[in-house]
Amino acid sequence: MASEHVARIRDAHENLARYTFEPAPLQRGYSNRVIRIDVGKNSMEILPVTQQMKDLWIGGKGFDLWLMLQEIDSGTRWDSPENPICFSSGPLGGTTSFPGAGKTLVTAISPLTDSIMDCNVGGYLGPYLKFAGFDALEIVGKASDEVVVVIDGSTGEMSIDRAPLESIDSHLLAEELTEMYAVNEHDKRNVTVVSAGRAADHVRMGVLNVSFYDWRRGIPRFKQAGRGGVGTVFRDKKIKALVVKAPESPPPWKVAENKVASHFASDKLDLAAERTDREAVRAIVRKWNCDPEYAIEMMQDVQDLERCISMAAVDEVSLRTGVSKARLYHIATFYKAFSLEPRGETIIQVCVGTTCHVKGAARLLETFERELDISEGGTTPDGRFSLDAVACLGCCSLAPVVKLGDEVIGNVQSKQIARMMKKQRSN
């Protein structure tokens, strides 16, 4: 898209309302804030999320319905100014850990049924709203002219702009606005545009298009909130588009110790990306002839090389074998050999096979946990030791058995462990 064109339509914007906000840290999946935007009165306000909402109205749909109930009464029709369009993604929104956690729930009174309907949509809206610091968004009122509503998490600004020159059609509009609000090509990934398109002006079943930027094709693509005609309501409010921009690095997600979720926390991500030797990973993939059947073998070699499966390594393996990243993560989290977080230099394996169990392996494991001050599966903060309980090392005749790195030690007693670790530490 020509930048002069974008500059021209941006210059035609006239600001109607502006509001600045602070970022909100996420706590257990909530930012504890909701935005209410009235495009009729050009006002914006931040509402708190109450404990009652979390207890009784949990989830994207719950929050949306709660917000709707605050706005409507029995006389509210689909084209009443007070009919709110509500967007929310629930406490798991934006995590990568569960299927559907990227979805956004949208509710409004439907032009088709004249009652409350909900629909859900992919795209980046819900997650980016969350990253910007809001659990839900509701839009009420009717604008007098065509407007664009912008929530920018990177600058902490919200605005309503009169926007006369933008295209109405979604495929053009999303390109224009993505270009307008991204500072560079890389930043386009942080922009999502919600729009309805020309047809929604004429029919009652208009859909909402939620964009996500496809960096491989270099264009924004869309997911649809298609049920019930919410696009028609959107256009009825004379909104051309809603733009939400995520902060440059999203807040680290603290969904209770979920392995995959924590892997995507931005601080770890940057570290891992720097450390990964992509050339070495490529050599591993070549060694197995880029054969997808040997993906597990490749990942084992990567694990040996990096002591973890980094995002960059998954990226390389996926690119060169054609195996999807989702499948590689499935493998990485299914098999015990893999870890998404770096393991220690020395891995201490306490065998808890049946024979060792009968001979008191549980006590050994506890002693190691105390001695190293980590729990089973953990790694010491200095990165030297990881502690694992393994099912059977096949040395049952030596039970109970502990493996320190490559060394198998048989007939271990709890009392030896302190000395054993002292020796290891001094090495």
Add this chain to the structure above:
Amino acid sequence: MASACKVKAGDLGKIADRVNASFGRYKAMLMVCTGTACVSARSFSIRDRLALKIAEKGIADDYLVVGTGCNGFCAVGPIIVVQPEGVFYQRVTDKDLDEILEQHLVGGKPVERLLYEDPATGKVHTRMDEIEFFGKQQLIALRNKGIIDPENIDHYIARGGYAALGKVLEAGDPEAVIREVIDSGIRGRGGGGFPAGIKWQSGRRAAGERGEVPYVVCNADEGDPGAYMDRSIIETDPHTVLEGMLIGAFALGAREGFIYIRKEYPLALVRLEKAIEQARSYGFLGPDVLGSGFAFDVSIHRGAGAFVCGESTALMASMSGRVGEPRAKYVHNVEYGYRDRPTVLNNVETWATIPVIMDRGASWFASIGTGDVAGDPWAGSSGTKAFSLVGNIANTGLVEVPMGITLREIIFDIGGGIPNGRSFKAVQTGGPSGGCIPASKLDLEIDFDSLSEAGSMMGSGGLIVMDDQTCMVDVARYFIDFLVDESCGKCTPCREGLFALKRILERICRGEGEEGDVQFLEELCGTIGATSLCQLGATAVNPVMSTLRYFREEYEEHIRDHRCRAGVCKELITYRIVADPCTGCLACLKPCPTQAITGEKKKVHVIDEEKCIKCGICREVCTFDAVEVV
């Protein structure tokens, strides 16, 4: 095409003669066990030092040091056996080597202090075959254990290796091979006990009907905790597995074979890789096996640590580079297996047994074991079975015994009974999918069917002996815990049902059991067993069912009296120092991680129950048996 073949079927005898003649030139061969257990006791260093010392002494022409696979008697490793007379040295260390060299090799007198002394009778045995542990064994799959160097293909050939393959290829009749395997009655050694010959026949038929080339696969993903037969076979005699697979491949018309091996077995993997390389260079694997025109090769897949991958459909998913989730088996692997082609999967031990069957004939094999399998392989259990005999038992190790032997013979005659004056409580067979068999069933003649009837199963062959200090509720909890971890999560009964079982068992172990728990456990087990997708879930309830069947009173004690008679369940026990034996030596004060023990020199020490975390270290360090569990 240029033939890479170097050895023809007729050359095998010549190689064997040549190698045997070269062995004959030595006055003695020193067999150093280099199985995993002995290696962890530094037997590689013993092997190398011994060879070095012999070379230094200038007697290398008379004495040969051979690093062998697992000897089996792991309890007393590292082991050196001096052949041909069979003198058995146990618990050898680097320091003992000079003595063996001087006194035995040069002086001709065995080193008495390194010989095995029977703990029961106090008798010292010089020769290996005098030792009771070896007495009742009959070796088929493990026939070369402790005799050959697993990393040298010539040793295997010298023992008649690859001769069965030569015979089969010469006869050139695949149907006859399958008939022979069916007639032998051999049933799958991996645990299921499905007749191998019938499996082969179905595979061959499916391949013929669809005109597809089938695959053979060797399952070396020995995941059962407490079982290490397969590892030992590969570490001891990798070529027998390859030969078995070659014979199977010929019978089925397969051209490619795969071995799926656990990553926890690094030594076995190295030996297997070496064996494949050597077999290729000899032309046993490759485009023209033994000059017969039959083409076959083997490649290895490494597992990545998932118990469920021992299940055949999960294993094949894993070989295809996917997660190891099983599928429903209404479509059999012999029809649509790996890459959707007919696939015959057998366990390591089964493959290792095949060459012997082909060599000595089906009727010989069928005559060993139980039942009459001549007409119907399901009618009994023929042949021998390897077991790993471990747990609270004097002679831990690997044994191979004929089917139909009683548990008593294995545990008390071969295994030497329960050590430390304890009494026998139960023996756990079949891994996490098996069950616990009580003392009243010690005279059970073990085979596939009798163990199933007793509520357990053959499994891959772990025999874990438990003494009276083992809590059966805790054992059930332990297995369920393991299986909850290893359930792939695909089907609900296994994923959720086992989790529910775990929670109830944990509650019982904490002393918070409720009336009705036992009945509920039984009900839940029934549902899980009946509705799970694969055998992992279907058999997962066996540990609970069998302990409920034989040790119900222990469950009731835990629930009703909040008592753990074995002194295992932490919440139900307290540690106490008994005044009489305590000498006030202060030894237990320092190791206690929570400083729960107070006392002065020469005064009786006291454990503060509030602080005590029941780690048991005080009991370990006390040399006067003054710490008791109540």
